[in-house]
Amino acid sequence: xxxxxxxxxxxxxxxxxxxxxxxxxxxxxxxxxxxxxxxxxxxxxxxxxxxxxxxxxxxxxxxxxxxxxxxxxxxxxxxxxxxxxxxxxxxxxxxxxxxxxxxxxxxxxxxxxxxxxxxxxxxxxxxxxxxxxxxxxxxxxxxxxxxxxxxxxxxxxxxxxxxxxxxxxxxxxxxxxxxxxxxxxxxxxxxxxxxxxxxxxxxxxxxxxxxxxxxxxxxxxxxxxxxxxxxxxxxxxxxxxxxxxxxxxxxxxxxxxxxxxxxxxxxxxxxxxxxxxxxxxxxxxxxxxxxxxxxxxxxxxxxx
Numbered sequence: 001x002x003x004x005x006x007x008x009x010x011x012x013x014x015x016x017x018x019x020x021x022x023x024x025x026x027x028x029x030x031x032x033x034x035x036x037x038x039x040x041x042x043x044x045x046x047x048x049x050x051x052x053x054x055x056x057x058x059x060x061x062x063x064x065x066x067x068x069x070x071x072x073x074x075x076x077x078x079x080x081x082x083x084x085x086x087x088x089x090x091x092x093x094x095x096x097x098x099x100x101x102x103x104x105x106x107x108x109x110x111x112x113x114x115x116x117x118x119x120x121x122x123x124x125x126x127x128x129x130x131x132x133x134x135x136x137x138x139x140x141x142x143x144x145x146x147x148x149x150x151x152x153x154x155x156x157x158x159x160x161x162x163x164x165x166x167x168x169x170x171x172x173x174x175x176x177x178x179x180x181x182x183x184x185x186x187x188x189x190x191x192x193x194x195x196x197x198x199x200x201x202x203x204x205x206x207x208x209x210x211x212x213x214x215x216x217x218x219x220x221x222x223x224x225x226x227x228x229x230x231x232x233x234x235x236x237x238x239x240x241x242x243x244x245x246x247x248x249x250x251x252x253x254x255x256x257x258x259x260x261x262x263x264x265x266x267x268x269x270x271x272x273x274x275x276x277x278x279x280x281x282x283x284x285x286x287x288x289x290x291x292x293x294x295x296x297x298x299x300x301x302x303x304x
Contacts (some may be wrong), residue, residue, distance in 0.1 A: 011043030014124035014214030015051040020273035043076040056275040084109035109139035141170040195247035199240040202228040
């Protein structure tokens with residue numbers, strides 16, 4: 001594995017939502033959201049991850065969001081660009097564009113829908129990684145992609161691709177984290193991709209989290225990472241408990257539907273717009289989310 005700065009790709013890298021205004025990507029609001037992450041203590045940002053609805057965006061829109069994020073971050077924090085697609089050709093286009101735009105690393109999802117073999121995944125990630133100078137992370141999310149990577153597959157890719165520096169692991173499997181760190185080394189950056197497992201995964205050695213709740217409470221999510229890194233597990237458990245209901249609320253409907261509703265309620269988005277086939281939260285879900293926000297202290301004075 002290539003050598004990384006000790007602090008790089010560690011901590012809270014929030015997957016930023018993609019705001020829309022009347023159906024179009026709202027780049028001004030997006031830039032404000034990126035800036036908020038930086039000024040609120042986030043360690044980096046992730047652009048067009050699952051929370052950013054990449055499958056509903058055009059290639060040009062995804063590329064533009066990366067460019068805006070890099071310009072807004074202005075070297076204050078690293079920008080990770082999610083550049084994976086179901087198409088190898090599109091993944092290469094997105095990855096090359098992210099490198100040209102100045103992204104600091106790329107996150108490449110296992111190709112969805114196709115359901116490749118483990119051998120196919122090895123060849124795919126090696127081929128993509130050889131086309132960029134950027135550090136690469138695998139995005140492991142079988143619940144969306146319908147394909148899993150094994151520890152053997154990750155280790156084989158790492159042996160052939162020195163620029164493979166980590167992965168986002170969005171699976172309810174803590175054993176996998178320990179196994180991959182044993183095989184690839186403790187410097188291998190594993191990011192937790194399941195909100196409610198942030199503390200357990202950090203505790204067994206994950207380098208950080210890519211937690212959608214960071215869009216709501218970037219300071220609290222970053223503080224959780226700091227607490228674990230410092231060995232302050234009592235404080236980490238307190239923050240875990242404080243964030244737990246928010247973490248669960250992300251999945252009251254398909255992410256980012258609940259998240260965008262909550263962000264709109266807090267004035268972080270002009271509207272909770274999503275693109276079809278996603279639709280906005282039902283009134284019943286909205287009522288549940290309002291209660292979560294009130295219990296979290298976000299809606300103490302707000303009115304519907």
